[in-house]
Amino acid sequence: MTRQRRVILEEIRKLDCHPTADEVYEAVRKRLPRISMSTIYRDLEALCDWGKIQVLEVGCSKKHFDADTKDHYHVRCARCGRVENLPVQPFSYLERAFRDLCDYEVIGHRLELLGLCPACQKAKEYREAAEGIIDIDEVSGEEV
Amino acid sequence: MTRQRRVILEEIRKLDCHPTADEVYEAVRKRLPRISMSTIYRDLEALCDWGKIQVLEVGCSKKHFDADTKDHYHVRCARCGRVENLPVQPFSYLERAFRDLCDYEVIGHRLELLGLCPACQKAKEYREAAEGIIDIDEVSGEEV
DNA sequence: CTAGATGCAAATTCTTTGCGGTCAA
DNA sequence: TTGACCGCAAAGAATTTGCATCTAG
Numbered sequence: 001m002t003r004q005r006r007v008i009l010e011e012i013r014k015l016d017c018h019p020t021a022d023e024v025y026e027a028v029r030k031r032l033p034r035i036s037m038s039t040i041y042r043d044l045e046a047l048c049d050w051g052k053i054q055v056l057e058v059g060c061s062k063k064h065f066d067a068d069t070k071d072h073y074h075v076r077c078a079r080c081g082r083v084e085n086l087p088v089q090p091f092s093y094l095e096r097a098f099r100d101l102c103d104y105e106v107i108g109h110r111l112e113l114l115g116l117c118p119a120c121q122k123a124k125e126y127r128e129a130a131e132g133i134i135d136i137d138e139v140s141g142e143e144v
Numbered sequence: 145m146t147r148q149r150r151v152i153l154e155e156i157r158k159l160d161c162h163p164t165a166d167e168v169y170e171a172v173r174k175r176l177p178r179i180s181m182s183t184i185y186r187d188l189e190a191l192c193d194w195g196k197i198q199v200l201e202v203g204c205s206k207k208h209f210d211a212d213t214k215d216h217y218h219v220r221c222a223r224c225g226r227v228e229n230l231p232v233q234p235f236s237y238l239e240r241a242f243r244d245l246c247d248y249e250v251i252g253h254r255l256e257l258l259g260l261c262p263a264c265q266k267a268k269e270y271r272e273a274a275e276g277i278i279d280i281d282e283v284s285g286e287e288v
Numbered sequence: 289c290t291a292g293a294t295g296c297a298a299a300t301t302c303t304t305t306g307c308g309g310t311c312a313a
Numbered sequence: 314t315t316g317a318c319c320g321c322a323a324a325g326a327a328t329t330t331g332c333a334t335c336t337a338g
Contacts (some may be wrong), residue, residue, distance in 0.1 A: 002294085004294075005293090005295085011268050022329080035295080036296065037327095037328085038328090039295070041328060041329070042329090058205050061326090064210065074243070075248045075250070078251060087245060098219070101230060104218050104221065104257070104260060105260040105265050105311045106258070107217070108257070110258065111253065112253065112254045114247075114250070114254065115248055115251050115252075116248060116249040118247050149318095164302095178319090181302095182321080183305085186318085188317090205301090207302090207303090276338075
């Protein structure tokens with residue numbers, strides 16, 4: 001456990017928002033200004049191997065990292081990409097239910113809710129209100 | 145609907161295995177040898193926009209494409225990455241269940257089973273048998 | 289002292305974009 | 314005829330790798 005790995009782990013725990021590799025980089029860089037992106041990636045992988053963190057492959061673009069290694073579900077905001085935990089135990093019956101419905105040997109499952117976080121709900125309400133009086137193209141700058 | 149789009153759609157339907165962009169490319173190239181990767185990507189996007197196909201963001205690396213646009217679940221092989229359909233209607237109660245458990249406005253969910261496809265189950269059995277007589281490193285050339 | 293970790297730069301992989309030429313309505 | 318589409322090449326974004334150097338044990 002080197003200095004950079006310790007700092008990386010601490011920052012992921014502190015951020016608690018399921019950061020991506022570059023969000024970790026930005027946070028760690030404040031404490032270790034000379035750290036490089038490759039160290040971030042290599043250490044994130046090492047921390048995964050040691051079971052200190054886990055990777056979330058939400059959506060398909062960037063990987064998110066989670067200091068909570070217990071099995072749990074997530075909600076993802078469809079607009080800003082924010083990821084948060086859902087406070088329930090995973091439903092193991094889902095795996096049992098599918099065991100007889102396919103010829104795969106089922107070894108796990110992943111459930112992800114998709115939604116709008118509170119901030120983006122507000123933004124949406126604002127946009128809908130604005131569309132009533134302004135031309136839509138004027139305000140629909142953001143993508144979903 | 146141009147020639148290349150028609151061929152792309154036909155090949156995705158024919159493949160029926162949730163191909164990735166480059167698998168589509170390889171298949172289409174047999175019929176349209178001069179087609180380019182950018183056309184593949186652009187036409188895949190257009191076909192999505194028109195609701196002719198849908199994208200699956202399984203795991204986190206490549207996108208897979210599916211000619212079946214009805215909402216449905218998938219199993220993914222943890223070893224070879226193969227993706228197949230699961231023959232059930234999505235469980236809408238999952239979204240209702242989580243509505244009160246988080247402050248997100250829930251707009252959808254994604255459930256993905258993880259397992260070993262029949263071919264990889266066989267490979268695994270073979271490997272386990274082999275490990276009894278050969279040094280593990282000799283046979284564990286494949287990655288999960 | 290030495291194996292393993294780091295920083296830097298360059299390479300990979302997947303996907304997107306700019307642009308001049310082409311095709312179908 | 315003309316706007317949408319195509320192929321090619323180059324650009325981007327995320328991640329990985331090669332290598333010389335450094336550092337913790």
